Amino acid sequence: MTAPRWLTRALGLGALAFAAAAAIDGLWVMGPTAEQGDYSRLLVVHPPVATLAYVGFGITAIASILYLWPRTRRREWDLLAGASAEVGVVFCGLTLITGSIWGRPVWGVWWTWDARLTAEALLFALFLGYLALRRVPASDHVRARRCAIAALIACLDIPIDHYATSWWQTLHQGSSIDLLQPDKHLDTAHNVGLGLGFIALGLAFAWLVVHRYRVEQLEARYEHEALSIALEARHAEGRVEVPA
Amino acid sequence: MWRDAALVAGKDLRIEARSRVATNQVAPFAMLVLVLFAFALDPDRGVLKQAAGGLYWVAVLFSSLLAVQRSAAIESGDRDQLRMSGLDPAGVFLGKAGAVAAQLAALEVLLGVGIVVLYNAHIASVGLVVAACVLATVGLAAAGTLYSSLAAGLKVRDTLLPLLLLPVAAPVLLAATEAWQAALGGHPGDGTQWLEILGAFAVVYVAFGVVGYGALMEEA
Amino acid sequence: MSYVYAGYGITFIVLVLYALRVLARGRALRRALPPDER
Numbered sequence: 340m341t342a343p344r345w346l347t348r349a350l351g352l353g354a355l356a357f358a359a360a361a362a363i364d365g366l367w368v369m370g371p372t373a374e375q376g377d378y379s380r381l382l383v384v385h386p387p388v389a390t391l392a393y394v395g396f397g398i399t400a401i402a403s404i405l406y407l408w409p410r411t412r413r414r415e416w417d418l419l420a421g422a423s424a425e426v427g428v429v430f431c432g433l434t435l436i437t438g439s440i441w442g443r444p445v446w447g448v449w450w451t452w453d454a455r456l457t458a459e460a461l462l463f464a465l466f467l468g469y470l471a472l473r474r475v476p477a478s479d480h481v482r483a484r485r486c487a488i489a490a491l492i493a494c495l496d497i498p499i500d501h502y503a504t505s506w507w508q509t510l511h512q513g514s515s516i517d518l519l520q521p522d523k524h525l526d527t528a529h530n531v532g533l534g535l536g537f538i539a540l541g542l543a544f545a546w547l548v549v550h551r552y553r554v555e556q557l558e559a560r561y562e563h564e565a566l567s568i569a570l571e572a573r574h575a576e577g578r579v580e581v582p583a
Numbered sequence: 584m585w586r587d588a589a590l591v592a593g594k595d596l597r598i599e600a601r602s603r604v605a606t607n608q609v610a611p612f613a614m615l616v617l618v619l620f621a622f623a624l625d626p627d628r629g630v631l632k633q634a635a636g637g638l639y640w641v642a643v644l645f646s647s648l649l650a651v652q653r654s655a656a657i658e659s660g661d662r663d664q665l666r667m668s669g670l671d672p673a674g675v676f677l678g679k680a681g682a683v684a685a686q687l688a689a690l691e692v693l694l695g696v697g698i699v700v701l702y703n704a705h706i707a708s709v710g711l712v713v714a715a716c717v718l719a720t721v722g723l724a725a726a727g728t729l730y731s732s733l734a735a736g737l738k739v740r741d742t743l744l745p746l747l748l749l750p751v752a753a754p755v756l757l758a759a760t761e762a763w764q765a766a767l768g769g770h771p772g773d774g775t776q777w778l779e780i781l782g783a784f785a786v787v788y789v790a791f792g793v794v795g796y797g798a799l800m801e802e803a
Numbered sequence: 804m805s806y807v808y809a810g811y812g813i814t815f816i817v818l819v820l821y822a823l824r825v826l827a828r829g830r831a832l833r834r835a836l837p838p839d840e841r
């Protein structure tokens with residue numbers, strides 16, 4: 340139960356093609372804006388990775404619920420939850436990095452306790468914990484159930500984080516320059532770039548989740564068959580040593 | 584459910600009364616954290632006084648890790664017994680979380696005295712302070728009990744639990760600190776929105792615990 | 804502009820490296836498992 344090969348190949352090639360288009364638009368066609376000069380080009384990269392991180396964790400949350408609900412419980416949901424979480428963490432890390440890179444020239448600092456960045460950092464920490472929990476060995480169902488519950492506990496925290504950090508920011512910083520300026524200053528090239536970025540990174544995200552899911556499936560099989568594989572190897576050794 | 588909760592809470596608190604882990608280990612640890620902060624920060628008491636609210640809650644948070652781990656450790660070996668006893672899982676959750684909350688509350692009073700004395704803090708609005716403590720404690724105890732149960736019995740429990748719990752508890756730290764800063768600074772009006780956040784957190788995690796603890800208690 | 808290039812570049816490189824890692828792990832697992840329908 341996984342995506343057919345032609346589809347994943349299409350996803351991969353599509354991602355690369357759109358990435359090229361997005362880069363051309365972002366680095367060439369787009370001009371600098373009034374507020375941020377050249378740095379608004381990062382619009383092509385930062386908002387998409389940020390959104391996709393949330394998509395990744397959203398998939399993990401939904402897959403976790405589907406696993407916990409007895410009527411829909413299937414091993415596949417657990418595998419999907421794990422795969423999506425790992426890809427999500429990668430995109431979350433990229434969000435923090437691109438956010439920081441964007442912030443440095445615009446704000447003058449590598450990091451600031453901006454509501455969005457802070458909430459993003461917490462999100463990263465939450466799902467690193469989830470990934471750590473996934474590696475703890477246990478029987479299939481026990482581990483899957485435990486991780487599913489942990490994923491939901493983490494997800495419940497996300498809206499609270501956003502609430503809290505945005506009130507915290509208004510209290511301490513007033514309004515700093517928002518990285519994402521209101522769109523009246525974005526011209527066509529910018530909007531196109533943003534769209535291309537979303538498509539390119541979205542396709543890449545899908546490709547990664549499919550392949551990571553396949554790895555989860557293989558790992559699951561490996562865990563089951565590891566013992567018989569090892570025994571086979573030992574038997575093979577024994578057979579060779581017997582004189583003809 | 585409530586009867587089972589009272590039963591479990593009573594059991595946990597009785598065990599605590601006998602073993603005195605909270606009084607002999609967690610409380611001194613909490614006070615030690617306060618003292619260490621004083622060493623780490625400018626001995627000029629001005630800084631400590633300004634940061635008192637935040638330092639207080641960091642100390643509470645670290646102590647809650649210990650309290651919650653202890654709560655789970657009490658059950659080790661007995662997890663099957665608890666499951667087969669026929670007690671309502673929601674009740675077990677409320678009972679364990681309740682016992683943790685009670686211990687945390689006592690710690691918070693102690694720490695509160697500590698920062699007034701050691702950091703020269705001045706509590707202008709006791710009502711706000713108490714409200715923040717109550718809500719934050721309920722939330723921390725609920726989330727902590729959930730996670731410690733999740734990690735119970737795992738060999739990596741002691742290193743994994745902080746990684747799991749602290750990010751989740753971060754908004755509590757944030758909101759409770761802001762509420763306390765408002766109280767310590769003498770402008771309690773600013774504190775109410777933070778109480779809302781603390782309240783929301785508490786409601787969410789108590790509800791999740793009541794509904795989900797049964798799933799956690801299934802065969803370990 | 805160097806920040807912009809860095810942003811684009813890091814994003815691309817990280818994703819490519821991660822993709823390679825996922826593919827490599829898949830290949831290693833497939834080799835370790837007995838030959839199969841998939």
